[in-house]
Amino acid sequence: MRRPATLASLAAELGVSRTTVSNAYNRPDQLSPELRDRVLKTAERLGYPGPDPVARSLRTRKAGAAGLLLTENLSYAFRDPAAVGFLEGLALACEDAGVGLHLVPASPQREDVAAVHRAGVDGFVVYSVPDDDPHLAAVMSRPVHTVVCDQPQLEDVDRVGIDDGAAITKLAEHVLRLGHRSVGVLCMRLGRDRNDNFVSVDRQRSAHYHVQRRRLGALASVFESAGVDWSKVPVVERFDHTSEDGASAAAQLLDKHPDVTALVCTSDILAVGALTEAKRRGLRVPIDLTVTGFDGIAEADRVELTTVRQPIQDKGRAAGQLLLSAAERNGPKLITLDTELLIGATCGSPRNAEEPWFGP
Amino acid sequence: MRRPATLASLAAELGVSRTTVSNAYNRPDQLSPELRDRVLKTAERLGYPGPDPVARSLRTRKAGAAGLLLTENLSYAFRDPAAVGFLEGLALACEDAGVGLHLVPASPQREDVAAVHRAGVDGFVVYSVPDDDPHLAAVMSRPVHTVVCDQPQLEDVDRVGIDDGAAITKLAEHVLRLGHRSVGVLCMRLGRDRNDNFVSVDRQRSAHYHVQRRRLGALASVFESAGVDWSKVPVVERFDHTSEDGASAAAQLLDKHPDVTALVCTSDILAVGALTEAKRRGLRVPIDLTVTGFDGIAEADRVELTTVRQPIQDKGRAAGQLLLSAAERNGPKLITLDTELLIGATCGSPRNAEEPWFGP
DNA sequence: TAGAGGGACCGTAACGTTTCAGATTGTTTT
DNA sequence: AAAACAATCTGAAACGTTACGGTCCCTCTA
Numbered sequence: 132m133r134r135p136a137t138l139a140s141l142a143a144e145l146g147v148s149r150t151t152v153s154n155a156y157n158r159p160d161q162l163s164p165e166l167r168d169r170v171l172k173t174a175e176r177l178g179y180p181g182p183d184p185v186a187r188s189l190r191t192r193k194a195g196a197a198g199l200l201l202t203e204n205l206s207y208a209f210r211d212p213a214a215v216g217f218l219e220g221l222a223l224a225c226e227d228a229g230v231g232l233h234l235v236p237a238s239p240q241r242e243d244v245a246a247v248h249r250a251g252v253d254g255f256v257v258y259s260v261p262d263d264d265p266h267l268a269a270v271m272s273r274p275v276h277t278v279v280c281d282q283p284q285l286e287d288v289d290r291v292g293i294d295d296g297a298a299i300t301k302l303a304e305h306v307l308r309l310g311h312r313s314v315g316v317l318c319m320r321l322g323r324d325r326n327d328n329f330v331s332v333d334r335q336r337s338a339h340y341h342v343q344r345r346r347l348g349a350l351a352s353v354f355e356s357a358g359v360d361w362s363k364v365p366v367v368e369r370f371d372h373t374s375e376d377g378a379s380a381a382a383q384l385l386d387k388h389p390d391v392t393a394l395v396c397t398s399d400i401l402a403v404g405a406l407t408e409a410k411r412r413g414l415r416v417p418i419d420l421t422v423t424g425f426d427g428i429a430e431a432d433r434v435e436l437t438t439v440r441q442p443i444q445d446k447g448r449a450a451g452q453l454l455l456s457a458a459e460r461n462g463p464k465l466i467t468l469d470t471e472l473l474i475g476a477t478c479g480s481p482r483n484a485e486e487p488w489f490g491p
Numbered sequence: 492m493r494r495p496a497t498l499a500s501l502a503a504e505l506g507v508s509r510t511t512v513s514n515a516y517n518r519p520d521q522l523s524p525e526l527r528d529r530v531l532k533t534a535e536r537l538g539y540p541g542p543d544p545v546a547r548s549l550r551t552r553k554a555g556a557a558g559l560l561l562t563e564n565l566s567y568a569f570r571d572p573a574a575v576g577f578l579e580g581l582a583l584a585c586e587d588a589g590v591g592l593h594l595v596p597a598s599p600q601r602e603d604v605a606a607v608h609r610a611g612v613d614g615f616v617v618y619s620v621p622d623d624d625p626h627l628a629a630v631m632s633r634p635v636h637t638v639v640c641d642q643p644q645l646e647d648v649d650r651v652g653i654d655d656g657a658a659i660t661k662l663a664e665h666v667l668r669l670g671h672r673s674v675g676v677l678c679m680r681l682g683r684d685r686n687d688n689f690v691s692v693d694r695q696r697s698a699h700y701h702v703q704r705r706r707l708g709a710l711a712s713v714f715e716s717a718g719v720d721w722s723k724v725p726v727v728e729r730f731d732h733t734s735e736d737g738a739s740a741a742a743q744l745l746d747k748h749p750d751v752t753a754l755v756c757t758s759d760i761l762a763v764g765a766l767t768e769a770k771r772r773g774l775r776v777p778i779d780l781t782v783t784g785f786d787g788i789a790e791a792d793r794v795e796l797t798t799v800r801q802p803i804q805d806k807g808r809a810a811g812q813l814l815l816s817a818a819e820r821n822g823p824k825l826i827t828l829d830t831e832l833l834i835g836a837t838c839g840s841p842r843n844a845e846e847p848w849f850g851p
Numbered sequence: 852t853a854g855a856g857g858g859a860c861c862g863t864a865a866c867g868t869t870t871c872a873g874a875t876t877g878t879t880t881t
Numbered sequence: 882a883a884a885a886c887a888a889t890c891t892g893a894a895a896c897g898t899t900a901c902g903g904t905c906c907c908t909c910t911a
Contacts, residue, residue: 135634137897148861153899162859180634184611185548186897189866194545195609196593205582205592209575222565225596229603231610232565232594233556236586243589249555250591251544251611274495274540497867508891513869522889546867549896 136179145173156182188251196231197221197454198252200270202239202260211372211400212428213443217258217280220444224451237266239323244269254454257282261323261339278454280446283341284465291450291466295342296349298439298470302423303353303395305437305472309480311393311421312359315384316350316366317377317405318343318397325370328383332362346397346425365391369401377404378411385412392421392481399424399431399438406434406477417479427473435476442468496539505533516542548611556591557581557814558612560630562599562620571732571760572788576803577618577640583804584811597626599683604629614814617642621683621699638814640806643701644825651810651826655702656709658799658830662783663713663755665797665832670840671753671781672719676710676726677740677765678703678757685730688743692722706757706785725751729761737764738771745772752781752841759784759791759798766794766837777839787833795836802828 134140142149147166154161155170162170174181188194199221201208208214225232230253236246247269254276260267262283270277271285278289306314321330321338335351338344351361367384369376377400385391385408394409396402402424406416414420424431427440449466494500502509507526514521515530522530534541548554559581561568568574585592590613596606607629614636620627622643630637631645638649666674681690681698695711698704711721727744729736737760745751745768754769756762762784766776774780784791787800809826 138899139897149897150862150899151860154860157899166859180632181608182899183549183897184609185545185554186866187609187899188545188611189543189549189868189897190899192866194611195606196611198591205586206579209579209582215569215575219566219569222569222594225594226565226598229596229601229606231558231596231606234582234585234592234594236589236591238586241589246555246589246591248541249544249547251548251554251556272540274538498869499867509868510870510892511890514890517869526889542869543867546896547869549867549898550869552896 136174136177138179138182141170141174141177141179144177145170153182185251194251194253195229196233196252197225197451198233198235198247198250198255198270200235200237200247200255200257200260200266202237202264202266204238205234205236207372208234212430213398213400213426214258216428216443217447217450220447220449221256221451222447223444224448224455228451228455230455235266239264247273254278256280256450256454258450259340259342262341263339264323276454278450280450281342284463287463289453289464289466291446291453291468293441293446293468293470295345298441298472299346299349299395299397299425300353301472302425302437302439303350305474306393306395306421306423306478307353307357309393309421309478311481312357313388313391313481314354314359314364314393314395315388315391316347316364316395316397317380317384317401318347318366318368319372319401320370321368326368327370327376327380328368329387330366330368334368335366343397350395372398372400374400374404374407377401378408379404381405381408382412385414393478394420394422396422396424399426399428399436402436402438402477403430403434406436416477419482421479421481422477427471431473431475436473437475437478438473440471440473442470496534496537498539498542501530501534501537501539504537505530513542545611554611554613555589556593556612557585557811558593558595558607558610558615558630560595560597560607560615560617560620560626562597562624562626564598565594565596567732568594572790573758573760573786573803574618576788577807577810580804580807580809581616581811582807584808584815588811588815590815595626599624607633614638616640616810616814618810619700619702622701623699624683636814638810640810641702644823647823649813649824649826651806651813651828653801653806653828653830655705658801658832659706659709659755659757659785660713661832662785662797662799663710665834666753666755666781666783666838667713667717669753669781669838672717673748673751673841674714674719674724674753674755675744675748675751676707676724676755676757677737677744677761678707678726678728679732679761680730681728686728687730687736687740688728689747690726690728694728695726703757710755732758732760734760734764734767737761738768739764741765741768742772745774753838754780754782756782756784759786759788759796762796762798762837763790763794766796776837779842781839781841782837787831791833791835796833797835797838798833800831800833802830 138152142152155167233252235250244265255270257279259281280291335347355361365388367380369380394405402422405422409416409420424436424438431438498512502512515527593612595610604625615630617639619641640651695707715721725748727740729740754765765782769776769780784796784798791798
């Protein structure tokens, strides 16, 4: 018995068919308790660890796992509270269904798409990757069910998301109503190339991150409607997503445009950094500077940030449920979750308030 | 072509052998560029998505994934900062190696061990599960490499951990040196059964969570050495691990033993909760009450908790590297990481300080 | 006692791939 | 001109399992 025992060798040893051994493990009702017991006993004696999961997967065409594509250093996913929330929700759904969660190693730097092809999963959840990412293309080429999240509608693919445009519009209207006309924007990365700098309107329009493109687009149109020339609005981008980056982005923006009275950030993390930078400069929030975020993470609550709360955990769970539901597939399913404007303590009227947008 | 294309059908269509098609994907140097191109073109035409990962795994006996067993609601793993840190480190190691991270759905309630058997992975990392957990047994029965973390030494199994005893001893000596003799302890769950209550010395000794057993044991011996009767020291256990539970545990303990001057907690989360409860009661920390934690999470830093910092992220990474290193297997490998006593602002001398343990 | 019914088990055919030891060329070396 | 070589491609044998459609035999019913 040099080579590890297999179902076949076990069957041979017992003098029964492979089917019977298989049934001993998978369909106990298909054989007599005595025989089953004998099978299990012999298995233990021979050191047979039970049916090989990979061989079983090949035969049953079920891997018992959901794949998650992040296209970001995996470790980053655990550092960003929003990503953690999403993961939590997704894990919840997987757990309920009794399937594993397979995190695909897809660093943005490494163009190596092989990991996507190597993943033995029953489907993929794709969370916030740029629309031109080769990993995304690789996932789409796999013949398995896929759910995208915070992603533009792809042909015939399930999707979970929020109405980013509507959400940030409400926020912007709040800022406008307070009288701000001289605003700046901090946003997350817009493409796979690093651009820790001001962003042209062109780059905004052609951003490869759907969520960011959507939010910037909505901001542009609502501010334009209020008479603000969007092409004059400074927008600063950061590739990495930490509060330090938020702080440095705020610094970069305020250095060049000390006149802005409000900083609209496309994420809470960036906004928290902006708050830090404001304090460093001796700017009082919200008296001297208004700051807003997006997401509704715990930290935002702690600093009383005015922001948009999105049900990030529900998003993960919805994505998981969508993926795992054996629902009949007639057309792609779309789920749009609700958001909520959270008024904190970081917004106020600008010091030399202009005419309010709406009447008194 | 009703059924999805396979490597074989593609080979048939092309009039070449399966080997050649396989080589086109896996060993481009083994066939002429022209033929390879023809293969890939035809694959696209027939909608062949490339070699099936499961079939490949079966043949190569490599799944390209590391399993993680947590035996806790997966979602919990994303809520506890320590667990998140561990995951982050583990994910880092997996990413470096280009392998996936397969989170095994193993709720403590569900006794369903099948998920462990179903997981197509090359090895397991087991993080802080009770030593009598059936999931752990299931993992051990699988013929794959396993690394345990925060776990007692298992026969012939790699292990990553810290010296919990030494670490908490340093902490306890600090508390003793300040003069405390009347202490209470808050600890995490000691077994798979829920016991949100005081803990007998017996239950402490037979705790199934290695880390907790170790820490309590070390506390017992260091306090005994200092002349404290450990059997009189109140220890309160909490099954769930949130700061709310820490608060309620502190309340339960202080209600019954209002005389304690120091609360030693076996985790930062519990300690943070204890701080909240102390404040609620109008107890000034550290004047009226000394509180200590364990772990060194970010929140601990924020509240200036005196605690033991353990390199939680390194732990995850070390576990991953150990699992994935193809090192020759001569005897189990053991890695013990360093810890550091972090003096915060939550420790002081008791109001009616007794004779200090050490000289002046 | 014939026939129906059902429990227990079996044989064969996949599942889709990689691997290994050749076979077949055309090209160079001696 | 024979021998050696490299480049390219092939055939058959695994890898370990489960699905499917049986067979066999015993018991129950009428």
